Amino acid sequence: MKTKVIVASFIVILFLPYPSLGEGVKELEKTIQKKRGDLTEVQKELKEKKKKVKRKWWEEKRITDALDKIGRALDDKKKEFRKLDAEMKVLETKVTLQKGEIAKLEGILATLDKQFQSRVRAMYKLHRVGVVRVLFSAENYSDALRRYKAFELVVENDLQLLQAYQRGIQEREEKRKDLIEEKRALAQKTSEVAATKRAIEKQKRKKATMLASVKKERVAYEKAITELKGREQALHSLVQKLTVKAAALKSEGFKALRGKLPPPVRGTVFQPKGREKGIGIKAPEGAEIQAICNGKVAYASWFKGYGNLMIIDHGGGYHTVTAHASRFLKKVGEAVKMGDVVALVGSTGSIEGPMLYFEIRHHGTAVSPLTWLALPHKGTAQKR
Numbered sequence: 001m002k003t004k005v006i007v008a009s010f011i012v013i014l015f016l017p018y019p020s021l022g023e024g025v026k027e028l029e030k031t032i033q034k035k036r037g038d039l040t041e042v043q044k045e046l047k048e049k050k051k052k053v054k055r056k057w058w059e060e061k062r063i064t065d066a067l068d069k070i071g072r073a074l075d076d077k078k079k080e081f082r083k084l085d086a087e088m089k090v091l092e093t094k095v096t097l098q099k100g101e102i103a104k105l106e107g108i109l110a111t112l113d114k115q116f117q118s119r120v121r122a123m124y125k126l127h128r129v130g131v132v133r134v135l136f137s138a139e140n141y142s143d144a145l146r147r148y149k150a151f152e153l154v155v156e157n158d159l160q161l162l163q164a165y166q167r168g169i170q171e172r173e174e175k176r177k178d179l180i181e182e183k184r185a186l187a188q189k190t191s192e193v194a195a196t197k198r199a200i201e202k203q204k205r206k207k208a209t210m211l212a213s214v215k216k217e218r219v220a221y222e223k224a225i226t227e228l229k230g231r232e233q234a235l236h237s238l239v240q241k242l243t244v245k246a247a248a249l250k251s252e253g254f255k256a257l258r259g260k261l262p263p264p265v266r267g268t269v270f271q272p273k274g275r276e277k278g279i280g281i282k283a284p285e286g287a288e289i290q291a292i293c294n295g296k297v298a299y300a301s302w303f304k305g306y307g308n309l310m311i312i313d314h315g316g317g318y319h320t321v322t323a324h325a326s327r328f329l330k331k332v333g334e335a336v337k338m339g340d341v342v343a344l345v346g347s348t349g350s351i352e353g354p355m356l357y358f359e360i361r362h363h364g365t366a367v368s369p370l371t372w373l374a375l376p377h378k379g380t381a382q383k384r
Helices: 002-014 021-129 131-136 141-251
Strands: 268-271 279-282 288-290 295-303 307-315 318-328 341-345 355-362 365-367
Touching (some): 307 341
Antiparallel strands (some): 279 355, 288 341, 295 307
C-alpha cells in the first residue's frame, strides 16, 4: 500500500504545472532532498531488520539443536523404561514363584504345627505320668533300657521337628523380606525415571514454545523486509526520475540528461549481432516502451530489417530509434513526454524473438546508448 502511495505521489509530482522554471526546479530539488532522506531511513530500517532476521535464524538453530538433544535424552529414557518394564515382568514371574514357594512353606509349616502340637500334648501327658515312673514300671532291666532308648528317640525326633519348624518360619520370612525389598527398589527406580522423563518433556514443551515464538518473529521481520525492499525500490526509482525531471527543467535540453535517461523498457541488455550502433533489450511480448525524454514522433512505420520502427525527435539534433514493436501507441507528429508509453514490445522483423532494438543519434550519427541511459548495471552489453 505504501509503495502504491509513493508511486502515485511521483506521478502527481512529475506532472504538476510549475508557475515558473526556477520555482519548479527549486520545488523539485526540495522534493528530491526529502525523498533521498526517506530512502536513507528505509535503507537503515532494512539493514536493521536484516540483522534481526539473522539473529532469529541463529536463535532458531540453537533451540533446534537443544530440542534435538532433548529428543535424544527422551529416547534414552524410553529405552530405560522398556528395560525396567522387562525387569518388572521378570520380577512379577519371580513374585509368582516366590508366592508359590511361600504357599508351600505355609502348608509344610501347618503340617509341622499340627505334628508339633500333637507332640506337645503327648509330652504333657508323659510329664503328668512321669518319666521315672514309666522307666521303673518296666518288668526288667532290658525292658527299662528299651523304654529309655525309645524315649530318647522320641525326644530327638521332637527336637528335629522343632528345628524344621523354626527353619521353615525363618525361610518364609527371608523370602518375604527379599520380595518386599526387590519391589521397593524397582518401584523407586521406576519413580525416578518417570520424574526425569516428565522433567525432560516439560523442557521440550518449553523449547518448542520458544521455537514457535522465534519463528513467528522471524517471519514478521522477513515480511517487513519484503515491504521495505518494495519501498526502497519505489523511492529509488522516484528519486531517479525526479532528478532527471529537475535536470530537464534546468537545461531544457536532451544533452544535459546524458547518463540520467531512463531505459525505454525493463529487460536484459545485450549487443545484437551485426548492429553495434545500438543495443538490444530482451523483454516479454507486449511490454511497454516508454519515451526516454520529451519530444515529437517523427516516424512510425514498417522498416525493412527492423519491423515496426519509431523515431522520436527530441530537439537539438537528437533522435531515439526503437524497432521490432508489436504496435504503435503514438502517431507521427504527436508530442510525447518523458515516461509516455509510445509502443509495445514485439518481434516484428526480429530473428531473436520479442525484443527492443534501441539507438540514440545526434545529427544522424549513432552514439552509444550505454553512456546516456541510467541502467541498473552499466557496462558492456552482453554479446549474442
